[in-house]
Amino acid sequence: MNIVILGAGQVGSSLAEVLANENNDVTVVDIDRLHLQRLQDRLDIRTVFGHASHPNVLRQAGLEDADMLIAATQNDETNIVACHLAQIMFKVPTKIARVRGRSYLDHPELFSSQFDEKAINIDLLISPENLVTEYILQLIEYPGSLQVIDFHHSKLRMVAMRAYQDGLLVNKQINTLKKHLPSAIKTRIVAIYRNKDEIVMPTGETVIRAGDEVFFLAEPRHVPAIIAELRQKKEKPSRNIMIGGGGNIGFHLAKALEGDHLVKLVDHNMQQAREVAEQLDKTVVIRGDISDKDLLLEENIDEIDLFIAVTNSDEANIISGMLAKKLGVRRVIALVNNQSYVELIQLNGIDVAISADSITTSHLLHHTRRGDTVKAVTLRRGAAEAMEVVAHGSENTSDIIGKTIAQIPWPSDITVGAIIRKDNVIIAHRDLEIEAEDHVVLFLTDPNSASAIAELFATSEPSWFRWN
Structure with a gap:
């Protein structure tokens, strides 16, 4: 696929790396020569220096031959104009724009994926801030979860949990789970x-150990019961929550949580704190430095169940999260985009580090895949992936339809998790037969296997239909 990315910032760079590694033809446009050079030094991509919304720059980037445009600069207007030009000048099939401004997001009628002379032709608007907010809210729903992913309109859910020493399943084989x-x-x-990065491909005889990071699939209503088997005790919901940062993410988290939780929000900017306070009903808004120990003690940090650091500074989020943990907070979630900080975080007690770039990349990934991939999510900072792929065709045109899971030559690093058939969830087993239009949920310990999956799910015309 020929893909043009506008913007070599964190989101654009992350996308370029993932897409280039999947053998796409990638071109990145930016006004920062240093960012472009760094990308070109480590990736097999093409770069173009220039303003992303200028027609001559878009032409130089090869937009007339592009299959997709991803406008991911820091400027909403630049992204919108570039997508509009991509349509009227080059007829690019798929146009995606990163948009942060609430005034745009609140008026979706201004944008359309279909031709509409009264609307700007953009196929998908993405807001990293909205995606991060939704992601954190799912983590809050299941106390102790490390990652939560929905498939097929939330019919099926994948959850990552840490197994604790006193959990009922710890030191027992997986096949004993059904007994509990x-x-x-x-x-x-x-x-x-296991042990940070050691992957264990599970079988019924696999023994779960304390400290293991366990990924499981289940219907959402069954998730709490399964979590209870992996944890030493049932974790209390997070009643008292403190949020560091009153930007888009912090504000929308407070808005969503204040009805059922006791929420405090801290922001260092007086004007922003005042504006947030005027728009929230029950949240206590405090003007101050979230990494100020005296402030945290004054606000009874030891009574806080969950601390969420979502300022614009990775450093502030890490320091305040570590401090909150030290002062007695049970659980800490921190927004951290710089991957070089991840090891530091793992060693210093922050429970979950989330990256807006990784979340945004995951949200876009399935648009770049061959075949009918309806969801593709990066896991463990890009080391693994979960996919939802639709099986099309018939026994005559498909290599998988009509065959059992055991008969299909899956790559060795693939686990078939479940099938969603006409909105019904069927947990995978070796004798389960694939039918047309099944949604198959897979776990890939190597994201590079995505191309092999695309080939397996590809369809071809039957031999009697082909010209000789």
Whole structure:
């Protein structure tokens, strides 16, 4: 696929790396020569220096031959204009724009994926801030979760949890799980990570150890019961929550949480703190430095169940998160985009580090895949991936339809987790047969296997239909 990315910032760079590694033809446009040079030094891509919304620059980037434009600069207007020009000048098939401004996001009628002379032709608007907010809210729904991913309109959910020493399943084989759960609850453990990065491909005989990071699939209503088997005790919901940062993410988190939780929000900017306070009903808004120990003590940090650091500074989020943990907060979530800080975080007690870039990249990934991939999510900072792929065709045109899971030559680093058939969830087993239009959920310990999956799910015309 020929893809043009506008913007070599964190989101654009992350996308360029993922897409280039999947053998796409990638061109990146930016006004920062240093950023472009750094990308070109480590990736097999083409770069163009210039303003992303200038017609001559878009032509130089090869937009007339592009299959997709991803406008991911820091400027909303630049992204919108570039997508508009991509349509009227080059008829680019797919146009995606990163938009942060609430005034744009609140008026979707201004944009259309279909030709409409009254609307700007953009196929998909993405807001990293909205995506991060939704991601954090899912983590809050399941106390102790490390990652939560929905498939097929939330019919199926993948959850990553840490197994604790006193959990009922710890030091036991996976096949004993069904003995501890009601018969109506079905689940499948699709991967286990041990000692940070050691991958264990699970079988029924695999023994779960304390500290393992366990990925399992289940229907959302069954997730709490499964979590209870992996944890030493049932974790209390986070009642008292403190949010560091009153920007878009902090504000929308407070707005979503203040109805059912006791929320405090801290921001160092007086004007922003005042504006946020005027728009929130129950949240206590405090003007101050979130990494100020005296402030945290004054606000009874030891009574806080969950601390969420989502300022614009990675350093402030890390320092305040580590400080909150030291002062007695049970759980800490921090927004950290710089991947070089991840090791530091793992060693210093922050429970979950989330990256807006990784979340945004995951949201876009399935648009760049061959075949009918309806979801593709990067896991463990890009080291693994979960996919939802639709099986099309018939036994005559497909290599997988009509065959059981055991008969299909899957790559060795793939786990088939479940099938969603006509909105019904079927947990995978070796004798389960694939039918047309099944949504197959897979776990890939190597994202490079995505191309092999695309080939497996590809369809071809039957031999009697082909010209000789």
